[in-house]
Amino acid sequence: MKxxxxxxxxxxxxxxxxxxxxAVDGVSFDINAGEVVGLVGESGSxxxxxxxxxxxxxDAPGKIVGGRIMFQGxxxxxxxxxxxxxxRGNRISMIFxxxxxxxxxxxxxxxxxxxxxxxHDSMISKSEARARARDALGLVGISAPEERMxxxxxxxxxxxxxRVSIAIAMLNRPDLIIADEPTTALDVTIQGQVxxxxxxxxxxxxxxxxxxxxxxxxxxxxxxxxxxxxAGRVVEQGPxxxxxxxxxxxxxxxxxxxxxxxxxxxQPLQQIDGMVPSLLNLPSGCAFQNRCAMVSDKCLSxxxxxxxxxxxxxxxxxxxxQEPAS
Amino acid sequence: MKPILTVSNLSKDFTKPLDLIAxxxxxxxxxxxxxxxxxxxxxxxxxxxxEIVGIVGESGCxxxxxxxxxxxxxxxxxxxxxxxxxxxxxxxxxQALQTQMIFxxxxxxxxxRKRVIDIITEAPIFHxxxxxxxKNEFAAEMLQRVGLDPDTLxxxxxxxxxxxxxRIGIARALxxxxxxxxxxxxxxxxxxSIQAQIINLFVRLRDEFTLTYLFISHDIGVIExxxxxxxxxxxxxxxxxxxxxxxxxTPNHPYTKALLAGVPRLEVGKREYEPVSGEIxxxxxxxTGCHFHPRCPFASERCQRExxxxxxxxxxxFSACHLNDEAQP
Numbered sequence: 001m002k003x004x005x006x007x008x009x010x011x012x013x014x015x016x017x018x019x020x021x022x023a024v025d026g027v028s029f030d031i032n033a034g035e036v037v038g039l040v041g042e043s044g045s046x047x048x049x050x051x052x053x054x055x056x057x058x059d060a061p062g063k064i065v066g067g068r069i070m071f072q073g074x075x076x077x078x079x080x081x082x083x084x085x086x087x088r089g090n091r092i093s094m095i096f097x098x099x100x101x102x103x104x105x106x107x108x109x110x111x112x113x114x115x116x117x118x119x120h121d122s123m124i125s126k127s128e129a130r131a132r133a134r135d136a137l138g139l140v141g142i143s144a145p146e147e148r149m150x151x152x153x154x155x156x157x158x159x160x161x162x163r164v165s166i167a168i169a170m171l172n173r174p175d176l177i178i179a180d181e182p183t184t185a186l187d188v189t190i191q192g193q194v195x196x197x198x199x200x201x202x203x204x205x206x207x208x209x210x211x212x213x214x215x216x217x218x219x220x221x222x223x224x225x226x227x228x229x230x231a232g233r234v235v236e237q238g239p240x241x242x243x244x245x246x247x248x249x250x251x252x253x254x255x256x257x258x259x260x261x262x263x264x265x266x267q268p269l270q271q272i273d274g275m276v277p278s279l280l281n282l283p284s285g286c287a288f289q290n291r292c293a294m295v296s297d298k299c300l301s302x303x304x305x306x307x308x309x310x311x312x313x314x315x316x317x318x319x320x321x322q323e324p325a326s
Numbered sequence: 327m328k329p330i331l332t333v334s335n336l337s338k339d340f341t342k343p344l345d346l347i348a349x350x351x352x353x354x355x356x357x358x359x360x361x362x363x364x365x366x367x368x369x370x371x372x373x374x375x376x377e378i379v380g381i382v383g384e385s386g387c388x389x390x391x392x393x394x395x396x397x398x399x400x401x402x403x404x405x406x407x408x409x410x411x412x413x414x415x416x417x418x419x420x421q422a423l424q425t426q427m428i429f430x431x432x433x434x435x436x437x438x439r440k441r442v443i444d445i446i447t448e449a450p451i452f453h454x455x456x457x458x459x460x461k462n463e464f465a466a467e468m469l470q471r472v473g474l475d476p477d478t479l480x481x482x483x484x485x486x487x488x489x490x491x492x493r494i495g496i497a498r499a500l501x502x503x504x505x506x507x508x509x510x511x512x513x514x515x516x517x518x519s520i521q522a523q524i525i526n527l528f529v530r531l532r533d534e535f536t537l538t539y540l541f542i543s544h545d546i547g548v549i550e551x552x553x554x555x556x557x558x559x560x561x562x563x564x565x566x567x568x569x570x571x572x573x574x575x576t577p578n579h580p581y582t583k584a585l586l587a588g589v590p591r592l593e594v595g596k597r598e599y600e601p602v603s604g605e606i607x608x609x610x611x612x613x614t615g616c617h618f619h620p621r622c623p624f625a626s627e628r629c630q631r632e633x634x635x636x637x638x639x640x641x642x643x644f645s646a647c648h649l650n651d652e653a654q655p
Contacts, residue, residue, distance in 0.1 A: 188585055188588045189606075192601035195601075196601045216518065217591055220591070221590040221594065221599065257522070260522075261591070272519040275487055
């Protein structure tokens with residue numbers, strides 16, 4: 001199967017007064033049609049900027065300085081603003097963390113949805129667009145969509161608003177949806193509902209989903225493949241089951257150990273000591289060196305390249321293949 | 327053994343006063359009523375010394391209001407919070423010092439214009455626990471306790487990362503040697519790897535100083551890891567309370583079951599989510615009877631009518647659900 005999105009060696013840097021922040025520095029991964037890929041990392045790892053780069057939403061002082069983002073054979077990184085405009089919300093759409101910030105508070109939900117349809121299809125009549133908007137709301141599980149679409153965003157609860165943004169994202173039947181922390185602001189039972197809707201819709205419409213989150217457990221529940229980012233680079237990627245059961249990169253291992261789980265009650269969590277280094281001033285060599293238990297001279301001098309360890313898994317660590325020191 | 331904390335029939339109402347227009351309209355014969363939120367509704371529980379009690383629930387369930395009342399920040403509308411301090415320390419110190427709170431947001435809970443040393447030593451100096459000239463050593467010792475470098479004493483909060491700031495907040499709480507710490511979503515704002523560091527710190531401090539925790543969180547994974555006993559709240563009421571083992575193995579209340587089923591878990595892997603339906607009702611206008619009945623798959627006519635009482639199922643395991651009556655007549 002040919003991937004619909006291929007990110008090759010993407011570099012997005014921010015040119016600030018304090019220096020160049022290499023927010024994304026050499027990220028490569030593919031997404032196949034209909035596949036759910038989880039992009040996981042802590043704050044400052046560059047996961048959101050990767051998503052923004054794909055959408056062409058990186059603003060000054062940020063800039064894509066290298067690499068290619070091939071979407072169905074076209075390079076997004078080289079597109080003009082007009083081309084991007086016709087792509088966004090049409091073939092690729094995005095769901096953000098806080099729907100209160102992304103929905104226009106002074107427009108009815110209906111107006112916003114019809115607007116999104118008409119932006120990409122100027123021929124469609126208003127009543128047709130309205131019908132499509134209503135059906136989309138019904139699809140994401142909003143009861144009485146006919147009445148609810150006359151409401152303003154503040155009249156919906158948090159979970160309902162997120163459903164509305166999913167409905168808007170699905171309006172033009174995109175091939176790829178980028179969801180940036182879609183459930184982080186929601187309560188547990190509502191999070192379950194929203195994940196359920198996303199899972200169901202993506203499966204039914206064969207839409208690919210890039211799910212960006214800090215929550216490993218959420219990704220474990222919905223993704224087919226996982227990419228773990230650290231300090232602007234993907235340190236490990238692979239199919240979800242084998243990556244979670246047998247993480248190879250020391251950072252991935254530490255991250256898994258950090259998740260509280262009932263299986264390890266009473267024992268201390270296997271924490272990763274130290275902090276994420278400042279992106280302004282990354283150490284030469286592996287960015288994880290100051291927190292890694294297996295650090296060697298080689299880690300200090302060279303940036304590890306992705307190593308193919310089979311089963312479609314790539315790991316950026318010079319120690320890979322050796323047994324963990326513990 | 328006498329419990330360190332006894333909360334009995336505690337309630338907190340928040341009232342939204344009528345605005346001018348509503349008052350005027352009332353004069354001409356309309357009947358506008360003040361809106362009342364029963365944030366915490368007749369809650370009773372006890373905490374033993376050295377225990378970590380987890381309070382879990384979704385937004386609007388009253389868990390933070392409960393924590394604030396225990397810590398003495400809010401005064402209850404009715405009911406009481408009784409605190410049984412160790413006699414040795416308690417003699418001449420105000421009760422407020424024995425309960426300290428650790429907040430969610432390490433950015434807004436520290437005074438940005440104070441140095442770390444002053445943040446930590448302000449309270450103990452004020453209450454005469456330490457002399458002013460001991461300030462330096464004392465603050466350095468506190469920082470070491472929470473795993474920070476004592477050389478950073480003269481810095482301001484903005485010079486620290488989120489995880490380090492949370493450690494400063496903990497050091498500030500420990501500075502007055504409290505016996506009970508109320509942690510209100512204390513790790514929710516932190517990254518996963520930093521979360522693990524802070525959780526480990528909490529557990530280590532408990533063992534070192536025999537602290538008691540009231541650990542408030544929406545994150546069931548964290549609650550499961552750290553707590554000895556769990557209290558589940560829904561719209562101001564306790565729906566279930568159980569020791570951790572029976573909470574995990576035999577959850578009784580349909581809401582608890584729904585919560586546990588909704589938690590994404592690392593070990594389960596890819597799966598189909600089967601979420602509980604419905605929204606969290608507005609606390610302004612909670613459903614009659616059992617608050618959970620509009621979302622409950624087992625709801626009967628009685629659940630709409632009558633609020634269930636907490637009932638002991640096994641040692642220490644209480645649940646408020648009418649279904650338990652039918653099971654054992």
